[in-house]
Amino acid sequence: MTSNLLDSQLDDILTRVLSDADDVIVVNPTADAIEDLIRVAIDADESLPSIRLLADERTLKDVMDDFIVASNAADLIDEGSLALRTTDDDRRNSLLVTADSVVALVDAGDQVGGLTADDGGFVDAAYDAYDTQWDDADEFGLRTPPxxxxxxxxxxxxxxxxxxxxxxxxxxxxxxxxxxxxxxxxxxxxxxxxxxxxxxxxxxxxxxxxxxxxxxxxxxxxxxxxxxxxxxxxxxxxxxxxxxxxxxxxxxxxxxxxxxxxxxxxxxxxx
CATH class of the missing domain: 1.10.10 (Arc Repressor Mutant, subunit A)
Structure with missing residues (x-):
């Protein structure tokens, strides 16, 4: 994926990224982005990549208070497609990081833009940095059943x-x-x-x-x-x-x- 994803809905961006990658690290998503991600993943017709979601703990707790979202997320966790961990750093941009690209999610009101970087050196450095952050992060304990x-x-x-x-x-x-x-x-x-x-x-x-x-x-x-x-x-x-x-x-x-x-x-x- 080499082009920016503009004039898009968030669902479209998530669908495109999930279909093109084997492993996706979702960094600091908003509550709406988490809900959309779970919905897109549940509705996906194709096999899913490994989705690692690294989010602010308060945001995750609030989103997972909704049984509909949480029980679907639990299904994805149960089948091995999704993992949830928490970060205290909520100042970062919302990112979708794969081995081939970094997509920054920019909310423009009625639409969301996915600004894509695919320079090899930059993508490798970003992937390694967030992969390390993931390893150091705490697991989010989701108690809702699938x-x-x-x-x-x-x-x-x-x-x-x-x-x-x-x-x-x-x-x-x-x-x-x-x-x-x-x-x-x-x-x-x-x-x-x-x-x-x-x-x-x-x-x-x-x-x-x-x-x-x-x-x-x-x-x-x-x-x-x-x-x-x-x-x-x-x-x-x-x-x-x-x-x-x-x-x-x-x-x-x-x-x-x-x-x-x-x-x-x-x-x-x-x-």
Whole structure:
């Protein structure tokens, strides 16, 4: 790749660089660039290069608070395509560094420019410098489970319908943070369980086992949703011990909603 990438969207630049390289070091990306990188990598039709992402820790933490981004990133990590490390130096330019070129990302408002340097001596020096910085950097501990594992285990342990509803709800959302900009993964899981009338015990055990959240977090969120009228429960007797709780949707607007409308209906009720 020898030409500058101007009049482009960031997705286009990332796609071009990933398709031309065997190894890419992504240096000091913005939050938007990290999100775009994960999306482009997940959607790639071709095999991916090794992607080493070296970013400010605060930026990474903020981006990975979104379950949609983090669970897709975890999939890429799980398959060996992506690694995350942190740097305290956020003064550097945003760069895409490969063995053949260095691309500086320049945000020009409505578009992003990729200014490309391909002088052999300069590229070698830059690659060696960031390769060394990578070796010295701390690994970023991503605790979110891979989305493929979440879907597979949800289908196995709850039902195929629950997995389909979960996937449809996620696809209808731009973000899954639970901070006012969207539902979080625990709330989504409980709504899916209620739609499919699963037991609280089963969905919370699944959520804890797969790494979404603890049983206590599921219980607290269930109580909040029940208090707000989104979820109802009924007791289900068992042979030994206390009855378990079956989850049901508690509002007609949720019961009448299709899977792709459930998130927006729940968000309106939670507002």
């Amino acid at each position: 989305i493929s594992r979440v879907r597979e285990t949800l289908a196995d342990e709850i039902s195929a319908d629950a997995e389909s509803d979960f996937t449809t709800i996620l696809d209808s959302l731009e973000t899954a943070r639970g901070d006012g900009d969207g539902l979080d993964e625990v709330t989504i899981s409980l709504l899916v369980a209620a739609k499919n009338e699963a037991l609280l015990y089963d969905i919370s055990k699944w959520g804890e086992d797969v790494g979404i959240a603890s049983k206590a977090t599921f219980s607290r969120t269930k109580t909040k949703l029940e208090d707000m009228g989104l979820i109802d429960t009924e007791k289900v007797p068992i042979d030994v011990g206390r009855p378990r709780l079956r989850l049901k949707l508690g509002d007609d607007r949720l019961r009448d909603a299709e899977s792709d409308e459930l998130a927006s209906a729940a968000t309106s009720l939670l507002a």
